[in-house]
Amino acid sequence: MSNMPITVTVVNGKDIISSTELPVKSNGTPIKISAMKGQKFLLTEGKDGAAPEKITVKRVGDDLQVFTDEGAQQPDMVIQDFFTQQGELSGLADDG
Numbered sequence: 001m002s003n004m005p006i007t008v009t010v011v012n013g014k015d016i017i018s019s020t021e022l023p024v025k026s027n028g029t030p031i032k033i034s035a036m037k038g039q040k041f042l043l044t045e046g047k048d049g050a051a052p053e054k055i056t057v058k059r060v061g062d063d064l065q066v067f068t069d070e071g072a073q074q075p076d077m078v079i080q081d082f083f084t085q086q087g088e089l090s091g092l093a094d095d096g
Contacts, residue, residue, distance in 0.1 A: 004046040006068055008033070008077060011040045022068065022076050030065070030075045035085040043091040051091020059083065 010017040010033065017039065020031060033041070043066075045052040056067040058075070064082035065075035066089070079087060 006043060006045045006052050006076075008066075009042045009044065011042060012036065012038065028074050031077045033077065033079050035079050035081045035087045037085045038087075039085065040088045040090055041079060043089065048094070049092060050094045053094075055091075057089065064089065 006022045007019055008022065008031075009019045018033075020033070022031060035041075043051050043055065052068060054068075054070060056070070056072075058065045058067070062081050062084045064079040064087070066077040066079070068076045079089070082089075
């Protein structure tokens, strides 16, 4: 994970439901977010609003695990029921 905080913003339609900053140093316990139908999960890093350069995602059952450290054994975030609720994970590249 980089030294800049990564923020996950949960959006439903045009409404921001929540915004959570992932810890820069993981304590081994992932942040858990429960998905609801059609929500979007936006990942941003730093002040420019771009997505983190390197993330890894993994499907485990109906959950989406998000890793920000290459080769990490534990995810930084778990979006519960992501696949049953037709969620969307998005981020904007540095070049737009």
